[in-house]
Amino acid sequence: MQSGNITDYIKVKKIREGVDAINTLPTIPVTLEKIFSILEDENKSARDLENIIKYDQSLSAKIISVSNSAFYGLRMQITTISRAVVAIGFTEVKNLAISVALMNFFKTKAKFPGFSVDKFWLHSIGVGIVSRMIARISANIDAESLFTCGIVHDIGRVALCAYFPEEFKAILDIKNQENCSMLEAEERYGLKHTLVGRWLAEKWQFPEAFVQTISCHHHPYEQKTFLTAAGIVQLADILVHRTGVGEEPDDSLTWSVSSLKDLELTEDYVSGVEEGLYSLKDVIKETWGSLISV
Ligand SMILES: [Fe+2]
Ligand SMILES: [Fe+2]
Numbered sequence: 153m154q155s156g157n158i159t160d161y162i163k164v165k166k167i168r169e170g171v172d173a174i175n176t177l178p179t180i181p182v183t184l185e186k187i188f189s190i191l192e193d194e195n196k197s198a199r200d201l202e203n204i205i206k207y208d209q210s211l212s213a214k215i216i217s218v219s220n221s222a223f224y225g226l227r228m229q230i231t232t233i234s235r236a237v238v239a240i241g242f243t244e245v246k247n248l249a250i251s252v253a254l255m256n257f258f259k260t261k262a263k264f265p266g267f268s269v270d271k272f273w274l275h276s277i278g279v280g281i282v283s284r285m286i287a288r289i290s291a292n293i294d295a296e297s298l299f300t301c302g303i304v305h306d307i308g309r310v311a312l313c314a315y316f317p318e319e320f321k322a323i324l325d326i327k328n329q330e331n332c333s334m335l336e337a338e339e340r341y342g343l344k345h346t347l348v349g350r351w352l353a354e355k356w357q358f359p360e361a362f363v364q365t366i367s368c369h370h371h372p373y374e375q376k377t378f379l380t381a382a383g384i385v386q387l388a389d390i391l392v393h394r395t396g397v398g399e400e401p402d403d404s405l406t407w408s409v410s411s412l413k414d415l416e417l418t419e420d421y422v423s424g425v426e427e428g429l430y431s432l433k434d435v436i437k438e439t440w441g442s443l444i445s446v
Contacts, residue, residue, distance in 0.1 A: 167319060168343050173351040176315050178261075180356040183208050184253045191246060192359065198242040202233045205249055214252045214443050215245060221439040243296045251277065251303045255444060261314035266324045268399075272310055273444045275398030276303050278436055282388035282429060290415045293380050301365040304358070305385045308349025308366060309334070319343055333402045335370065346370060370405075378414040386411065387422065395429045397436055 166172045180188075186204045190196040205212045212233055219236040220229065230236045237245050255273050262269045280302030287295035312320045319341070327337035338344045349366035358366075365381045368374055372383035386407055393402045412419070 164319065164343075167316060168347075170347075170351055173348070174355060177311060177352050177355050178315070181253060181257045183211060184250065184257065184356070187246065187249050187253060188356075188358070191250075198234075198237045198245070201242065201246060201249065202237065205233050205245075208253075210256060211249065211252055214256075215248045218248055218252075218439060218443060219245075222435055223439040247280075247296065247299045247303075250300050251280070252443070254303065254307070258310045258314060262310045264313045264317065264320060264324075266328075267313050267320070269310065269313070270441070270444045271398045271400075272306070273398070274437065274440060275392060276306060277440045278392035278395075278397035278429075279303070279305055279385060279388045281432070281436065282391055282425065283385050285425060285428075286384050286388060286415070286417070287381075289421075290384065290417050293384070297359075297361060298381060298384055301362060301381050301385055302388055304349075304353070304362050305365055305369045305389065306345055306349070307352060308345035308347065311352045312343070312345055312348045316343070316348070333404045335402065336404060372411060378411070380415070383411050383415055387415070387417075391422070391426050391429055395426060395433055397429070397433050 167176070183204060187201070190201055190204070205215060215233060215236060216230055218224075219240055220226065224240055226239050228235075228239060230239055233245065258269065262272075280299040283298040283302035284295050287293050287298040312323070323334070323337045323341045323343070326332070326340050327334055330337070330340070332340075335344070346367050346369070350363060353363045353366050361381050364374075364379050365385050368379050368382040369385045369389060372379045372386050386405075390405045390407055393399065393405060412422070
């Protein structure tokens with residue numbers, strides 16, 4: 153804490169220790185809770201998902217719009233959620249529904265001078281797309297779930313912005329005064345987005361892979377055990393920052409040689425993904441940028 157009286161100190165201390173976090177953070181939005189219940193129940197079908205989405209007009213309109221975008225390159229025109237399920241698949245519609253529901257929820261809440269929530273989501277989407285790309289070739293892991301892991305990886309930052317505005321302002325002040333990255337500013341202040349994200353993920357009862365990714369995507373080793381999803385997202389996060397999809401570059405982020413080894417990836421492969429991302433960048437911005445800013 154840079155300045156302030158003893159009351160401020162106690163308040164910040166309580167937040168840092170998570171004492172006040174549970175009360176300050178919101179309850180999970182109803183639509184998102186319903187989508188998660190489908191995610192965790194093998195008996196639920198595409199029809200159950202359609203029934204949830206169709207009652208949320210904004211959600212269904214955005215999913216249909218993304219399905220018709222250049223990103224999927226479909227020849228047919230998608231006009232309903234059930235057609236979207238047939239054309240791009242049940243899992244993909246689930247992924248889109250989670251992403252759009254999160255964006256819709258934080259859209260009105262996370263407004264803060266000096267922080268672009270639009271760029272934040274573009275970054276998160278870029279990380280989702282690249283994480284899935286890497287997961288498809290690198291490890292024995294459900295690649296499709298990596299898209300959503302990427303979408304939620306920095307959720308703590310948008311939660312900080314929306315629900316801890318004083319603390320978020322202090323972090324932005326440190327970033328500007330010391331000309332450092334957001335992550336470094338959070339570390340100096342003593343309240344990282346990975347921790348706030350963990351509180352939110354636990355309160356909202358996210359699946360365990362999401363909780364691990366949110367908490368550990370900057371340090372994917374927990375007690376020397378490599379967390380594959382967190383490791384993939386760390387790599388994707390760095391590549392997305394480098395190529396400038398969404399948020400500004402962050403040179404302080406690096407991956408380790410052992411991470412690549414654990415993911416069974418080579419430097420050449422990573423360079424190839426980076427090159428591919430440069431050509432995909434405009435499509436990502438075009439497809440998602442218009443949705444995010446609506
Ligand atoms: Fe992060
Ligand atoms: Fe990130």
